[in-house]
Amino acid sequence: xxxxxxxxxxxxxxxxxxxxxxxxxxxxxxxxxxxxxxxxxxxxxxxxxxxxxxxxxxxxxxxxxxxxxxxxxxxxxxxxxxxxxxxxxxxxxxxxxxxxxxxxxxxxxxxxxxxxxxxxxxxxxxxxxxxxxxxxxxxxxxxxxxxxxxxxxxxxxxxxxxxxxxxxxxxxxxxxxxxxxxxxxxxxxxxxxxxxxxxxxxxxxxxxxxxxxxxxxxxxxxxxxxxxxxxxxxxxxxxxxxxxxxxxxxxxxxxxxxxxxxxxxxxxxxxxxxxxxxxxxxxxxxxxxxxxxxxxxxxxxxxxxxxxxxxxxxxxxxxxxxxxxxxxxxxxxxxxxxxxxxxxxxxxxxxxxxxxxxxxxxxxxxxxxxxxxxxxxxxxxxxxxxxxxxxxxxxxxxxxxxxxxxxxxxxxxxxxxxxxxxxxxxxxxxxxxxxxxxxxxxxxxxxxxxxxxxxxxxxxxxxxxxxxxxxxxxxxxxxxxxxxxxxxxxxxxxxxxxxxxxxxxxxxxxxxxxxxxxxxxxxxxxxxxxxxxxxxxxxxxxxxxxxxxxxxxxxxxxxxxxxxxxxxxxxxxxxxxxxxxxxxxxxxxxxxxxxxxxxxxxxxxxxxxxxxxxxxxxxxxxxxxxxxxxxxxxxxxxxxxxxxxxxxxxxxxxxxxxxxxxxxxxxxxxxxxxxxxxxxxxxxxxxxxxxxxxxxxxxxxxxxxx
Amino acid sequence: xxxxxxxxxxxxxxxxxxxxxxxxxxxxxxxxxxxxxxxxxxxxxxxxxxxxxxx
Numbered sequence: 151x152x153x154x155x156x157x158x159x160x161x162x163x164x165x166x167x168x169x170x171x172x173x174x175x176x177x178x179x180x181x182x183x184x185x186x187x188x189x190x191x192x193x194x195x196x197x198x199x200x201x202x203x204x205x206x207x208x209x210x211x212x213x214x215x216x217x218x219x220x221x222x223x224x225x226x227x228x229x230x231x232x233x234x235x236x237x238x239x240x241x242x243x244x245x246x247x248x249x250x251x252x253x254x255x256x257x258x259x260x261x262x263x264x265x266x267x268x269x270x271x272x273x274x275x276x277x278x279x280x281x282x283x284x285x286x287x288x289x290x291x292x293x294x295x296x297x298x299x300x301x302x303x304x305x306x307x308x309x310x311x312x313x314x315x316x317x318x319x320x321x322x323x324x325x326x327x328x329x330x331x332x333x334x335x336x337x338x339x340x341x342x343x344x345x346x347x348x349x350x351x352x353x354x355x356x357x358x359x360x361x362x363x364x365x366x367x368x369x370x371x372x373x374x375x376x377x378x379x380x381x382x383x384x385x386x387x388x389x390x391x392x393x394x395x396x397x398x399x400x401x402x403x404x405x406x407x408x409x410x411x412x413x414x415x416x417x418x419x420x421x422x423x424x425x426x427x428x429x430x431x432x433x434x435x436x437x438x439x440x441x442x443x444x445x446x447x448x449x450x451x452x453x454x455x456x457x458x459x460x461x462x463x464x465x466x467x468x469x470x471x472x473x474x475x476x477x478x479x480x481x482x483x484x485x486x487x488x489x490x491x492x493x494x495x496x497x498x499x500x501x502x503x504x505x506x507x508x509x510x511x512x513x514x515x516x517x518x519x520x521x522x523x524x525x526x527x528x529x530x531x532x533x534x535x536x537x538x539x540x541x542x543x544x545x546x547x548x549x550x551x552x553x554x555x556x557x558x559x560x561x562x563x564x565x566x567x568x569x570x571x572x573x574x575x576x577x578x579x580x581x582x583x584x585x586x587x588x589x590x591x592x593x594x595x596x597x598x599x600x601x602x603x604x605x606x607x608x609x610x611x612x613x614x615x616x617x618x619x620x621x622x623x624x625x626x627x628x629x630x631x632x633x634x635x636x637x638x639x640x641x642x643x644x645x646x647x648x649x650x651x652x653x654x655x656x657x658x659x660x661x662x663x664x665x666x667x668x669x670x671x672x673x674x675x676x677x678x679x680x681x682x683x684x685x686x687x688x689x690x691x692x693x694x695x696x697x698x699x700x701x702x703x704x705x706x707x708x709x710x711x712x713x714x715x716x717x718x719x720x721x722x723x724x725x726x727x728x729x730x731x732x733x734x735x736x737x738x739x740x741x742x743x744x745x746x747x748x749x750x751x752x753x754x755x756x757x758x759x760x761x762x763x764x765x766x767x768x769x770x771x772x773x774x775x776x777x778x779x780x781x782x783x784x785x786x787x788x789x790x791x792x793x794x795x796x797x798x799x800x801x802x803x804x805x806x807x808x809x810x811x812x813x814x815x816x817x818x819x820x821x822x823x824x825x826x827x828x829x830x831x832x833x834x835x836x837x838x839x840x841x842x843x844x845x846x847x848x849x850x851x852x853x854x855x856x
Numbered sequence: 857x858x859x860x861x862x863x864x865x866x867x868x869x870x871x872x873x874x875x876x877x878x879x880x881x882x883x884x885x886x887x888x889x890x891x892x893x894x895x896x897x898x899x900x901x902x903x904x905x906x907x908x909x910x911x
Binding site: 475479484488492666673 | 862865
């Protein structure tokens with residue numbers, strides 16, 4: 151008996167946690183709204199022939215955002231035999247608005263009253279039996295996090311799915327109810343009977359998709375009824391339906407939710423008073439990020455990375471492999487390819503895994519506890535002053551793990567221009583692939599200071615802000631920040647399962663890249679470093695790679711790192727940022743790239759000063775992201791032309807920042823160069839683009855053509 | 857003339873490179889991941905391109 155069950159609910163109501171609990175899946179869970187952008191599928195644990203689809207979190211079934219579009223289309227097409235409506239018991243009234251809309255569609259609905267444990271902890275009570283009677287559908291108390299009530303939920307929804315018929319529930323009264331019945335009479339025969347009532351409401355709401363489904367004369371007759379009702383009730387159809395739903399919900403929950411008499415501020419409220427405080431929020435955030443990078447790069451993660459690099463790779467894997475292969479009689483060039491190419495390249499990247507594990511653990515703790523959601527809220531205040539939306543900060547937080555999902559998460563932004571600008575700038579954040587590069591520069595040239603990582607993080611945020619303003623002004627959309635409405639979830643002790651899953655996912659992604667793209671790139675770099683254009687074995691200085699690097703190095707000399715090795719390191723970073731590490735490892739002919747070892751300090755210091763190293767780091771953090779992220783940008787921007795423009799902008803911006811930092815740094819050190827004047831002119835030009843008055847927004851210019 | 861050890865090891869290296877190439881191709885093709893878990897090890901469903909569907 152194949153059945154399809156859809157999981158739907160408000161953002162951050164715990165759908166993905168419930169999905170994982172019901173299916174045994176391991177989709178990533180985030181304690182902020184918008185984690186699920188598209189639908190996900192899994193098999194129900196209790197019945198493997200039943201498919202569970204996790205739909206994006208929505209507040210309603212209106213067609214105004216991509217998430218609502220995905221959910222609504224899935225339900226309207228009859229793809230689900232039954233629906234589990236995940237309702238946050240701590241916020242019953244707002245969640246039930248969606249429940250009403252699902253019941254209006256007539257799909258068999260089972261309400262999963264999630265976070266009931268939080269309600270109990272507060273001393274409040276919810277009468278789910280009475281709620282079930284009033285809604286006319288089963289209401290099951292569950293806790294997705296603690297996996298309570300799931301068996302009962304699964305059994306109930308399976309029973310519901312077996313009915314196979316759609317019976318819409320009618321909650322509206324008086325004039326609105328009469329108008330909807332009249333519209334239903336007009337639409338009869340033109341719309342599938344199952345969806346007749348729902349479509350009638352959509353006509354009343356002036357839903358933009360209705361005209362596609364109805365012949366014009368029929369729609370015109372139905373709209374006459376709508377206009378008459380609007381005149382009579384003195385409001386527009388959409389507002390009439392919305393306020394009627396609020397009235398229904400108000401009467402539904404009356405006497406069902408009993409608040410504790412204890413009252414007072416909750417723990418969450420008390421924490422929020424400090425961490426979202428107007429003056430303290432940003433310093434606290436900076437301190438938290440400093441601690442995160444200090445623990446992952448400088449202390450705990452740093453010690454573990456040293457051990458892996460020095461003990462595992464340097465003293466064991468590399469010499470033993472070389473001895474073993476030579477002992478078997480394998481030819482020298484092949485030993486070199488394996489040891490100096492592949493193992494060195496991959497080892498240089500994998501050596502940083504311990505630092506990443508610590509970083510991923512700390513980020514997962516921050517995300518799951520609910521703190522990161524506050525950062526989006528805090529940043530909204532700042533972004534709004536620059537005409538940007540705080541909603542852009544969610545993709546930025548996601549992008550700290552990997553730019554690809556960060557770019558994908560930008561699709562939760564309704565305004566097309568804001569969405570595209572966010573997709574273009576999200577990769578400015580230091581993703582996990584960039585962290586080893588930060589650790590390398592910080593360890594080799596700055597004594598392992600955590601401030602380097604923190605400064606790169608905040609320069610990433612600053613670059614997004616500046617670029618957002620510049621790009622909005624160029625696109626003629628400045629001053630129209632998308633509204634950002636976000637419910638702040640309660641803080642909770644992070645779930646060990648969620649944290650381990652998140653850490654495991656991200657680490658596995660990193661290891662997988664080392665085993666695929668880095669293996670290939672290491673082989674290629676070894677080939678290009680070991681041979682000249684006539685394929686004669688030569689030293690690195692006479693190799694193909696050296697000639698490519700030397701040809702391009704004049705362009706990077708003003709940034710302080712015109713050495714060909716730094717240039718080819720940057721080029722290889724386009725494939726994947728970790729490649730910078732493997733390239734340096736192979737080029738320096740080192741056995742490992744120890745993050746703060748004496749060897750790397752010696753080698754790095756021969757090709758760049760600390761100031762040039764910081765300029766190198768900034769350029770590589772801000773320039774074009776890896777191929778996978780460019781592919782994701784292409785998906786979100788919709789054309790290769792816009793993608794090429796975005797990559798061009800990123801590279802130009804990175805060049806200006808690195809150029810200015812290096813040249814102004816030299817001037818501060820008392821050794822200014824001729825390049826200071828062009829650097830100053832570029833900074834003035836950027837400042838002009840940032841501060842100029844763009845005039846009136848050009849609404850008539852379509853974003854694609856802008 | 858290459859020794860048999862060299863031939864065997866070379867074959868193993870080529871196999872690893874081919875597998876790495878296949879993995880890279882899959883990874884980049886998915887570059888387009890779902891946008892939820894981000895980490896394709898958990899990817900269960902092909903992504904839907906909303907814009908393409910609309911078109």
